[in-house]
Amino acid sequence: xxxxxxxxxTLHERARDFDVSARECAKALGVELEELPxxxxxxxxxxxxxxxxxxxxxxxxxxxxxxxxGDKLVTLCSFCYNVLKRTNRxxxxxxxxxxxANLFLRADTAAREEVESYTKTDYTGQVEVxxxxxxxxDVVGFDELxxxxxxxxxxxxxxxxxxxxxxxxxxxxxxxxxxxxxVFEDLLATLGCDIVDFPMKTECCGGFQIxxxxxxxxxxxxxxxxxxxxxxxxxxxxxxxxxxxNLDKKQEEMIERVRGFRRIPVIYFTQLLGLALGIDEEHIxxxxxxxxxxxxxxEKSLL
Numbered sequence: 001x002x003x004x005x006x007x008x009x010t011l012h013e014r015a016r017d018f019d020v021s022a023r024e025c026a027k028a029l030g031v032e033l034e035e036l037p038x039x040x041x042x043x044x045x046x047x048x049x050x051x052x053x054x055x056x057x058x059x060x061x062x063x064x065x066x067x068x069x070g071d072k073l074v075t076l077c078s079f080c081y082n083v084l085k086r087t088n089r090x091x092x093x094x095x096x097x098x099x100x101a102n103l104f105l106r107a108d109t110a111a112r113e114e115v116e117s118y119t120k121t122d123y124t125g126q127v128e129v130x131x132x133x134x135x136x137x138d139v140v141g142f143d144e145l146x147x148x149x150x151x152x153x154x155x156x157x158x159x160x161x162x163x164x165x166x167x168x169x170x171x172x173x174x175x176x177x178x179x180x181x182x183v184f185e186d187l188l189a190t191l192g193c194d195i196v197d198f199p200m201k202t203e204c205c206g207g208f209q210i211x212x213x214x215x216x217x218x219x220x221x222x223x224x225x226x227x228x229x230x231x232x233x234x235x236x237x238x239x240x241x242x243x244x245x246n247l248d249k250k251q252e253e254m255i256e257r258v259r260g261f262r263r264i265p266v267i268y269f270t271q272l273l274g275l276a277l278g279i280d281e282e283h284i285x286x287x288x289x290x291x292x293x294x295x296x297x298x299e300k301s302l303l
Contacts, residue, residue, distance in 0.1 A: 003135065004070040004127075005033035006062055008080040009041050015077075015241040017285040021270040022076055022132060024283040029140050029148060033074060036065050042083045045208075053100045059087035060101045061108070064123040072128045074135050076270070078165035078240035085129040086172045092125030131166065131175065132270070133187055133239070142190045150278035152192035156300050158272065159196040159233035160184035161224065163243045164204045178202060187269070188237070191276040200227035205246040221246040222254045229264055234296050236266045244268065249290045265293030275302055 011019040026033050039062050047055035063084060066073040075081050091098050102122040130138070136145055167178035176183045181202065185195050205224055206217030225247055228236050238244050248266035255261045267289065274284040281303065286293050297303040 001030055001139075002032045002034045002070070003130075003139070004066045004073050005035050006039055006042070006066065006073055006075045006080060006084065007035060008075065008077045010077060010241045015244070015268075017288050018076060018241060018244075018268045018270060021268065021274045021279070021284050024279050025270055025273045025277055026135075028277045028279060029136075029145065031135070031140065034069065036062065036069070036073075038065050042080045042087075044079060044083065046083045046086045053097045053104070056087045056090060056097070057101060057104055059083050060091060060123060061105065063088055063091070063125075063127050063129075064105055066127045067123060071126065072130055072139075074130045074132055076132045076239065078131075078163055079242065081129065081131045082165040082173065086169075088125050088127065088129050089172055090125075091123060098122070098124060131239070133183060134175070136187060136273075137183065142186060146190050149191060149276045151276055151302060153188075153272065153276055153300075153302065154192045154194065156193055156297075156302065157196050157232055157234040158188050158193040159198050159228035159231065159236045160188055160201060160269075161205075161228070161236050161238045161243065161247070161266075162202045163238065163240055164202065164207070166239060167202060184237075184239075184269070188272075191273065193272070196228060196231045196233040198227045198231040198233065200224045205243045207242060207246075210242075210246060217246060218250050218253050218257070221250050222257065225251065225254065225264060225266075226258075229262055233264060234300070235272075235293055236264060237269045237272055238266060239269055251291055263291045265289060265291045265296055267293050 007019050023033055040058055042062060043058040162181055162184060166175050167173060167181060170178050188195050200223055203224060204220055206220035210217040244266055251263050271284045294303055
C-alpha cells in the first residue's frame with residue numbers, strides 16, 4: 001500500500017532519525033510512504049491574517065502536489081500537520097480564498113513550465129491530511145498493529161507528550177479532545193507500554209519562544225519534563241522535532257536551574273514503535289539524543 005508522504009524541512013535535516021524510523025516502521029506494517037516528488041516548506045506556522053491568501057500558498061502547493069498521486073497525505077511533524085490540515089480546511093470551506101489560491105497555482109505552474117504535467121482540476125481540499133498516528137489507527141488499524149509487535153514494551157513507563165499543535169484549534173484539527181486526548185495512549189497501549197498520565201501532556205513546550213525568550217521557553221519545557229518525572233516516567237515520547245529539542249536538549253539548562261534535577265530521555269514515538277516492531281537499531285538511531293535513552297531501554301531488556 002502506497003500513501004503520499006510529506007516529510008517537511010526539519011525531517012530532511014535535523015530530525016533524520018524521526019524520518020528514517022517512520023519509514024522503516026511503515027514498511028514493516030506493509031505501508032510505503034511515497035515522498036512527494038516535489039514539495040516545499042509548508043510555511044511553518046498557520047497565518048492568523050484573514051484577508052490574504054499569500055501566507056497559505058506554500059501549504060496549498062504541497063496539497064495540490066499530493067492530489068496528483070493520491071487522496072491522502074501523511075505527515076509526522078506536529079507543525080507541518082497543523083499547517084497543512086488547517087490550510088486544507090480553508091481550501092474546502094472558503095470559496096473566495098480557494099479561487100484566489102488556484103489562480104496563483106496556475107500562474108506558478110506556468111512559470112515553471114510544468115503545464116503539460118499539471119492537472120487542470122482546481123485544488124478544492126480533496127486530499128485527506130493524516131498524521132502518522134492517524135494512519136496507524138485508521139489505515140493500518142491498532143488491532144493489526146498489535147499482531148506485528150515482536151517486542152512488547154511492558155515495564156517501560158512512557159509519558160506521551162502531545163504538545164499543543166496536534167490538538168488545537170479543536171474544530172480545525174479534529175485530532176482528539178484537546179483537554180482529555182486518548183489516541184496517543186491507545187497507540188502506546190497497543191505496543192504494551194505502561195502509560196504515564198501526567199498533567200502537562202497537552203501544554204506548550206515553549207515552541208518558538210526559544211527564539212526571542214529562551215528563559216521562558218526553558219521554563220515551559222522544564223514544567224513539562226518535571227511533571228513527567230514526578231509521575232515516575234522512564235521516557236517522554238513526542239511527535240514534534242521542536243518539542244524534542246526543547247524537552248531534551250534544554251535539560252542541560254534545567255540541570256543548572258534545579259538542584260537534584262533528574263534527566264529523562266525524550267524520544268520520538270516512531271523510535272518506540274520501531275523497538276516494538278523489532279526494527280534494527282541502526283534505523284531507530286538514538287545517537288542524536290542529548291539524554292541517551294539506551295541505558296534505560298537496556299535496563300528494561302528492550303535493547
